[in-house]
Amino acid sequence: MGAVINQFVINISLIFLFMSLTFYVMRTVLPIQRTSPLFVRFWFGVSNGLTAILLTINAIELGEARIDLRLIPIALSATYAGTFGAIVTLGLIFIGRMTIHGMSAQFVDAILMFIVFFLFSLVVSRVLINRVKGYAVYIGFGALLVLIQVTGSVGTGVFFNVFVPYFLMLSLGAWLCYWAAKKLETHLWMFLLHTHRATIDELTGLPNRYRTLEQMNDLEMSGKPWTLLVIDVDHFKQLNDTYGHLAGDAALRHIGQTLERNCPPSGFVGRYGGEEFLLVIEGSEDTKEVAEELVQTVRHTMFECQGEVIPMTISIGAAVAGHESSMVVFERADEALYVAKRSGRDQVRFA
DSSP states (O other): OHHHHHHHHHHHHHHHHHHHHHHHHTGGGOSOOTTSOHHHHHHHHHHHHHHHHHHHHTOEEETTEEEOOTHHHHHHHHHHHHHHHHHHHHHHHHHHHHHHHOSOHHHHHHHHHHHHHHHHHHHHHTSOOOHHHHHHHHHHHHHHHHHHHHTTTSOHHHIIIIIHHHHHHHHHHHHHHHHHHHHHHHHHHHHHHHHHHHHBOTTTOSBOHHHHHHHHHHHHHHTOOEEEEEEEETTHHHHHHHHOHHHHHHHHHHHHHHHHHTOOTTEEEEEEETTEEEEEEESSTTHHHHHHHHHHHHHHSOOEETTEEOOOOEEEEEEEOOSSOHHHHHHHHHHHHHHHHHTTSSSEEEO
């Protein structure tokens, strides 16, 4: 009994390991569902197919019989990735069984069962049921197929000593794996959500101060040449006082979108705070032209608020990074910005 429990735990651990790795690798495309891109459903099916093959290799021994829990990854594929995911998983299982066991009678029976399971998944995919119910239906139908297969072909003793424990382990394992999958997906989704909120400025949708300074630090650590532009919206307080804070927010979004659209491919633009933006450019060539073009683009891009066209301009202070820390580069660019503003605004000054 102890050996059986140990093998059961190992099997469930294998499913959980592959499931955890799969969800982590695919964390940026969550949730995984029937409408996910084809490549997402394909790789989810591959992961579950490999899991099923490992479960077959590490089958649980009950006396002289060997049972496995490959129905769980098949049901997970069908539930999350739909019929296509199930096809990929079943295809890998066919290849695995053919490689390990060859064309045996058991293999032919398994093919027939899997074909029936596949056809059943086509029917279920057309029925609007929630995920947990769909998963339970797949597990139940798979268990029914096994029951039909063994009924009349094994004795009562074998049935109660082998297949009853199998159904119990399948039910418990299926519940544990679905619960774990749901928790993993929710945890990773919330992690991405909090990461997004921690690094994105809600008003403009640009990277916030933390993310922008992190980018500066990455360039500093890379040892490559880079340039920093500190960008300030001219007369922003006056705009706020005249048109209100909602207009000010709209103006910041307008400037942010304009900077993002005109940011060079090697650049990275973010909001530093208030009406100030940072643009980090890898390299030091042509940065003067880039900065002057940004000033002209903002000047000539119309901003309309409350039925009135409001002129918008920016001032830029720029500094090319030498062998110094990113904060020293920022201080030099910030000083150049104030020179630009004292010199009449709507212009670029280099440190």
